[in-house]
Structures are given as C-alpha cells and as structure tokens.
Amino acid sequence: MLQVSHVTKQYGKVLACNDISFELPPGTVTVLLGPNGAGKSTLIKSIIGFLRYQGEITVDGYPNKSSEARRLVGYIPEIPALYPNLTVSEHLEFLARAYRLTNYKERAEALLERFELADKKKKFGDELSKGMQQKLNICLGLLPQPQILLMDEPMIGLDPHAIKQVKDLFEECARKAVHCWSAPISSTASICCGTARSSCRMAS
Amino acid sequence: MLWDRTLILQNGILKANITREELDGSGQTLEELFFSVTEGLEPEAAAEEAE
Numbered sequence: 001m002l003q004v005s006h007v008t009k010q011y012g013k014v015l016a017c018n019d020i021s022f023e024l025p026p027g028t029v030t031v032l033l034g035p036n037g038a039g040k041s042t043l044i045k046s047i048i049g050f051l052r053y054q055g056e057i058t059v060d061g062y063p064n065k066s067s068e069a070r071r072l073v074g075y076i077p078e079i080p081a082l083y084p085n086l087t088v089s090e091h092l093e094f095l096a097r098a099y100r101l102t103n104y105k106e107r108a109e110a111l112l113e114r115f116e117l118a119d120k121k122k123k124f125g126d127e128l129s130k131g132m133q134q135k136l137n138i139c140l141g142l143l144p145q146p147q148i149l150l151m152d153e154p155m156i157g158l159d160p161h162a163i164k165q166v167k168d169l170f171e172e173c174a175r176k177a178v179h180c181w182s183a184p185i186s187s188t189a190s191i192c193c194g195t196a197r198s199s200c201r202m203a204s
Numbered sequence: 205m206l207w208d209r210t211l212i213l214q215n216g217i218l219k220a221n222i223t224r225e226e227l228d229g230s231g232q233t234l235e236e237l238f239f240s241v242t243e244g245l246e247p248e249a250a251a252e253e254a255e
Contacts, residue, residue: 009216015215015216016216017213017216018215018216018217019217020213020216020217020218021218022211022218022221024209028208028209029206029207029208029209030207030208030209030210030211031207031209031210031211032210032211032213033210033211033212033213033238034212034213034214034242035214035242037215038213038214038215038216039213039215039216039217040213042216043213167206170206171206181207
C-alpha cells in the first residue's frame with residue numbers, strides 16, 4: 001500500500017532522513033517513534049509530498065505526488081493549518097471540494113458532533129481554542145476517509161477527554177486503512193499500549 | 205494494543221522496524237526497545253530505565 005524506498009532528505013548540511021526504506025501493508029497501524037529532531041515530521045512530509053527528497057515513495061503503486069496517490073492519502077499535521085477567515089463549516093466544505101467528495105455532510109456532522117464542535121460551526125478558525133483547532137484539524141484529516149492516514153503527533157494540545165475521543169475513533173477505523181502515527185514514545189506508550197508508565201521520564 | 209508495527213527513527217536513521225509479534229517474541233516492551241535503540245542500552249538496562 002505504502003512503499004518508501006531509499007528516501008533521503010537533507011536540509012543544507014543536516015541529513016534529516018538517511019536512506020530510509022520500509023513498506024506498510026493495508027489495514028495496519030504503524031507508530032513512528034523517535035526523539036525530537038529524529039526526522040519523523042520530515043519523513044511524513046516527504047510521504048505526503050510536501051518536500052523534495054531523494055528516493056522513491058509510492059502509494060498503491062502510484063508515485064506519491066500523483067493525483068491518484070494524493071486522493072488516497074490523508075494528513076493530520078502537528079500544528080493545525082486553519083484559515084482564519086473560514087468558519088468551521090467552511091473548512092469542511094473546502095476540504096470536501098478539494099477531495100471532490102459527494103455526500104460528505106452527514107459524515108462531517110457526525111465528526112463535529114463527536115468532537116464537540118457541532119455548536120462551533122459558525123466560528124472562524126482563529127476564534128477556536130488551540131484544542132478545538134486541533135480537533136477540527138483531526139476532523140479535516142478524517143473527512144475524506146483516506147486509505148492512508150498520516151498523523152504527525154495528533155494528540156498535541158488535546159485534553160485527556162479529547163485524547164480518549166481520538167483514541168476511540170482511531171480504534172474503530174484503524175483496520176480499514178493504513179495508519180501511520182508519529183509520536184514521542186511518551187504519548188504512544190500511554191495511548192497505544194494502554195499504560196502511562198514512565199511517561200513523564202520519557203518525555204524529558 | 206493499537207499498533208501492528210513500529211518504526212524508530214534517530215538522527216534521520218531508521219533504527220528499528222519491528223512488528224508487535226516480533227517485539228512480543230523478543231520479551232521486550234516497546235519502551236525497552238525504544239531505550240535500547242535510542243540510547244544503546246542492553247535489554248536489562250533498558251528495562252530498568254523504563255521502570
């Protein structure tokens with residue numbers, strides 16, 4: 001489903017990703033772990049097609065920057081990328097148009113309801129709290145029901161209740177697609193493995 | 205358990221690519237694997253570090 005072959009990305013003299021290869025089959029959940037500066041976000045941005053790199057990345061056999069591949073991949077960035085002049089509803093509509101989604105409204109409503117944003121539909125992006133922005137960010141990533149969902153530290157800025165909401169939703173849809181979730185070990189240990197053991201120490 | 209596979213990166217290098225079954229078979233926890241990979245600890249020391 002997702003094939004990464006000999007990907008190398010350099011920022012000036014800094015080698016952010018060095019000859020990375022792996023393959024993720026359909027219906028699997030992968031956690032991408034590493035200390036700060038390990039190259040997790042660079043790798044995800046390379047897969048999504050935001051960066052130039054050496055090597056090859058294919059999605060279901062298509063080059064990752066092709067339109068065919070882009071329709072299959074969803075991305076939840078670490079920092080919410082919202083438009084200050086669009087409302088919550090308009091963000092969802094904008095994304096639906098970009099992905100050429102039809103009959104998306106029911107799903108959008110369900111996502112907003114689930115993440116307790118249903119009463120914020122007319123709020124602008126910059127009127128939302130940081131946590132709400134991240135929730136909307138997650139709704140936008142999930143709306144197209146991508147075959148591959150890349151999440152770059154999606155829990156940042158969320159309160160424990162919202163983290164549980166994301167975890168529950170993630171569990172429901174995890175086996176229907178390829179999910180790749182980057183995280184520092186601390187949050188992954190508590191979220192994916194059901195234990196918060198050593199999380200404070202590991203975060204340091 | 206939510207995950208099937210873990211990739212551990214450090215300094216831009218893919219240090220580990222392991223399935224949950226392989227990890228279970230090794231007797232290590234994910235935390236222990238993480239420390240052993242990123243800090244070069246032996247499995248026993250990594251277990252203590254994770255405690």
